[in-house]
Amino acid sequence: MGKKKYLVIDVSRCHDCNNCFVSCKDEFFMNSWLPYSDEQPRHGPRWMNIERLERGQYPRVDVCYLPKPCQHCSPAPCAKAFPDIVTTREDGIVMLDTEKAKGQRGLVDVCPYGAIWYNEEKDVAQKCILCAHILDGNAGASICMPRCAHCCPTEALTYVEADEEAFAKRIAEEGLERYKSDFSDNGQVWYKNLYRFTKHFITGGLIKDGECADGVKVTLKGADAPEQLSGDYGDFRFDGLDPGTYAVLVDGKEIWSGTIAESLNIGNINI
Numbered sequence: 001m002g003k004k005k006y007l008v009i010d011v012s013r014c015h016d017c018n019n020c021f022v023s024c025k026d027e028f029f030m031n032s033w034l035p036y037s038d039e040q041p042r043h044g045p046r047w048m049n050i051e052r053l054e055r056g057q058y059p060r061v062d063v064c065y066l067p068k069p070c071q072h073c074s075p076a077p078c079a080k081a082f083p084d085i086v087t088t089r090e091d092g093i094v095m096l097d098t099e100k101a102k103g104q105r106g107l108v109d110v111c112p113y114g115a116i117w118y119n120e121e122k123d124v125a126q127k128c129i130l131c132a133h134i135l136d137g138n139a140g141a142s143i144c145m146p147r148c149a150h151c152c153p154t155e156a157l158t159y160v161e162a163d164e165e166a167f168a169k170r171i172a173e174e175g176l177e178r179y180k181s182d183f184s185d186n187g188q189v190w191y192k193n194l195y196r197f198t199k200h201f202i203t204g205g206l207i208k209d210g211e212c213a214d215g216v217k218v219t220l221k222g223a224d225a226p227e228q229l230s231g232d233y234g235d236f237r238f239d240g241l242d243p244g245t246y247a248v249l250v251d252g253k254e255i256w257s258g259t260i261a262e263s264l265n266i267g268n269i270n271i
């Protein structure tokens with residue numbers, strides 16, 4: 001079996017510069033790559049769409065960005081709904097038939113990731129094709145990787161070509177995850193540090209005798225990684241938490257307990 005093509009996206013490296021979005025537009029606006037894809041309109045569709053999330057409360061907040069192209073799911077919900085239009089290539093890339101997708105607005109609604117867009121100008125449903133035209137060597141490009149990955153200045157987006165076994169090892173070693181894995185737990189797009197977008201934190205600051213209390217042992221009851229030392233400004237942050245009930249202890253004494261449904265700044269605590 002041949003190698004599969006993957007996009008690995010490190011959420012912690014994305015700064016929302018939008019180079020990926022712009023490079024995707026540049027590749028497809030006024031450029032028809034039929035039969036892979038017809039051109040994109042100038043406005044509207046965002047084949048590489050960057051979602052934004054703010055966690056916590058002032059002044060302890062965390063902002064992160066999730067670049068979200070088609071996830072090239074396996075199996076693909078869109079293929080299940082439109083088996084005559086959607087196909088999955090040997091290398092894992094999910095493609096829409098450019099002729100059969102004409103007039104098929106229903107395709108937009110069947111993607112649980114919101115990754116299929118309707119091109120009103122061309123009257124056709126479209127999405128990210130993982131730059132299959134470039135990867136197949138049919139675009140005259142000197143660099144054989146998706147445009148968005150090539151243009152990412154922080155290496156938040158990495159293109160990977162690997163057999164499934166080797167990539168499974170990488171998934172395990174780097175803790176890669178699928179976004180919204182209840183829709184599709186396999187495919188060609190995998191995320192690193194996804195907790196920044198999908199999990200919560202409990203944060204706060206410690207004060208002793210009117211000064212920031214750094215280097216103090218803080219324990220979180222109810223979590224897997226429950227211990228850390230407060231930082232230079234007395235701050236602590238337990239991240240990657242599910243909604244649930246937790247307690248924060250300083251030197252064994254409980255200073256806060258409660259149930260969180262989202263990230264929480266418990267404020268400054270005198271110890």
Ligand code: SF4
Pocket residue numbers: 069070071072073076077078079094110111112113114115116127184
């Ligand atoms: S992300 Fe949406 S369009 Fe892409 S393969 Fe999955 S279901 Fe289909």
Ligand code: SF4
Pocket residue numbers: 023024025027047048069127128129130131146147148149
């Ligand atoms: S892989 Fe290509 S088509 Fe897909 S979002 Fe990136 S630039 Fe656009």
